[in-house]
Amino acid sequence: MDLALAEAAACTVSGDVPVGAVVVAADGTVLGRGRNARELTGDPTAHAEVLALRSASAALGRWRIGGTLVVTLEPCAMCAGAAALARVERVVYAAPDPKAGAAGSVHDLLRDRRSNHRPEVVSGVRGAEASELLRTFFAGRREGAARLPGGGVA
Numbered sequence: 486m487d488l489a490l491a492e493a494a495a496c497t498v499s500g501d502v503p504v505g506a507v508v509v510a511a512d513g514t515v516l517g518r519g520r521n522a523r524e525l526t527g528d529p530t531a532h533a534e535v536l537a538l539r540s541a542s543a544a545l546g547r548w549r550i551g552g553t554l555v556v557t558l559e560p561c562a563m564c565a566g567a568a569a570l571a572r573v574e575r576v577v578y579a580a581p582d583p584k585a586g587a588a589g590s591v592h593d594l595l596r597d598r599r600s601n602h603r604p605e606v607v608s609g610v611r612g613a614e615a616s617e618l619l620r621t622f623f624a625g626r627r628e629g630a631a632r633l634p635g636g637g638v639a
């Protein structure tokens with residue numbers, strides 16, 4: 486989770502919401518890393534988890550990744566789906582996402598009995614730190630908007 490939090494912290498350079506992810510093999514080897522790059526790339530699917538899974542599959546040369554996906558924010562439906570498609574064995578996340586979380590908050594795609602692959606889900610690992618990163622980021626954006634002439638929103 487240290488590495489995932491570091492990835493998340495690096496997001497603010499591009500103005501992206503700070504979310505970081507790492508894929509770790511069963512033996513502890515880091516297979517892939519990613520950070521939210523939606524603003525940076527203009528790609529709606531450039532979520533930290535998808536980028537980390539892509540980097541892991543590129544490193545391994547296969548789509549079946551296994552291992553553990555560690556992410557600072559509860560995965561959305563797309564990322565939960567991607568984790569299941571990559572046959573990740575465990576998903577560990579820090580902060581819950583009450584608006585879009587698909588690992589228990591809004592949906593529970595990873596533990597849905599109808600799914601053909603159900604990774605173990607571990608939540609709340611260093612959740613306070615990840616939540617603080619997000620809170621600071623959004624507080625900074627609100628201050629920036631308030632400073633615009635006429636108080637408009639950028």
Ligand SMILES: [Zn+2]
Nearest residue numbers: 532560561564
């Ligand atoms: Zn996502």
